[in-house]
Amino acid sequence: MTKSQKVSELGERSLINALSRSFKNSKNPDLFIGPGEDDCAVLDISETEYLVVTTDMLHRKTDFPLQMTPWQIGWMSSAVNFSDVASTGARPIGFLSSLGMSPDTDVSFVEEICKGMADCAKMCGTSVIGGDIDTHDELTINGTALGKVKKSQLLTRRGAQVGDKVCVTGFAGSAGAALHALFNGIDVPDSLLNTLFEPYPRIAEGQKLAESGAVTCMMDTSDGLALSLHDLADLNGVGFSIYEESIPVHDDIRNHVTDDPDELLNFAMYTGGDFELLFTVSPGMLEEAQSACYLTVIGDVVEQVVGTNITRGDGVNLSINRKGYLQL
Known part of the structure; x- marks a missing residue:
């Protein structure tokens, strides 16, 4: 990283890596996994x-489409953090949030945001335990989730x-298809829109998979399946062979957004x-993983x-591009 570079030029992943180096020499005997190394920091x-x-x-x-209700804004603010906790197999034990809002924001709007946060935390088996508020030019919400494992x-x-098997929970591309529908005026059912507005953190699945002993590594797919695969490939010094026909895509996308194979894959x-x-799952323990949750x-x-x-449906092999959702 050079002084002349802008953060947008460096990119989110590279910036995180560069900034994380600033903390590498900090001595913390309680720290097991530190900045930039995983979805969560891990303390002993x-x-x-x-x-x-x-x-x-x-x-x-950048994160809350205008069609979202304040309750959904609060829910998402909790869910994105609990999803990271889920990826470690941990049990959530609390959520904190700092809210920045303009002084003319309706109190009822903020109350609904907080209700959404609390409802998501409750669904994850915990509660909101604290936070902070301040005035800000743009609605900004910072959340922090904690868990034990x-x-x-x-x-x-x-x-x-x-030799491990590559697995996913749920469906791929639903939130992206819902966002595409919003931007292009495509009428889609609430079930598809809610994959974007009310993401469901896989807390129960994460814990059950951890208990199964079958999983060798795990992360969430918030930045997209392709980018997540590349992240795991880099960290583990491996490659991945994915089969297009095996990727779970919900029928709502095919029925209401597109049935074009290239667009579905995108x-x-x-x-x-x-x-x-x-x-990833040890091949000899796939049954244990399947017993833990639907995958x-x-x-x-x-x-x-x-x-x-x-591998596409026609048998053609293509490289998976290193791209997905990035914040910078």
Whole structure:
């Protein structure tokens, strides 16, 4: 990173890596996984458990479409953080939030935001435990979620092995398709819109997968399936072979947005906001993972030299581009 570069030129991933280096020399005997290394920071708090902590900042202009209700804004603000907690297999134990808003904001609007936060936290088995408020030119919400996990069950982005199965929860591309529909005036059912407005953090699935002992690495897909695959490939020194026909795409997209195979693949691979779990499973323990939660096997972990590729329905192999949703 040079002094002449703008943050937009460097990009989100590179900026995080550069800034994380500023903290590498900090001595913290309680820190097990630190800045920039995973979805959550991990702190050693006892002989048997870790504390996981994550934070995320959202803005009116870039993160909350105008069609969202204040309750949905609050829900999303919690959900994006709890999704990171889910990716570690941890049990949520609290949520904090700082809200920045213009002085002329209706109190009822803010109350509905807080109700959405609280309802999401309750669904995740915990509660809002504190926060802060301030005036700001644009609605800005910063959330912090905490969780606890047994040391023997902690899941991280590292651990994938050649031969492992690549799996996902839920569907791919639904939130991206919903956003596309909003921008283009396409009438779609609420069930599709709510994948964007009310993302569902896979807390229960994360914990059950952690308990199964079958998962070798895991992260959430908030930035898109393709970018998440590349993140895991880089960290683990592996490649991925994905099969297009195995990627779960909801019928709402085909029925209301597009049935074009290329557009469907673009939604599934390169749009973010789904907050599903992407994980690898030891091939001999696939049944244990399937017993833990509903999942779809979408490919295999392969040698790094093979790269990260997808086999189309016609048998053609293509490289998966390193792109997805980025905040900068």
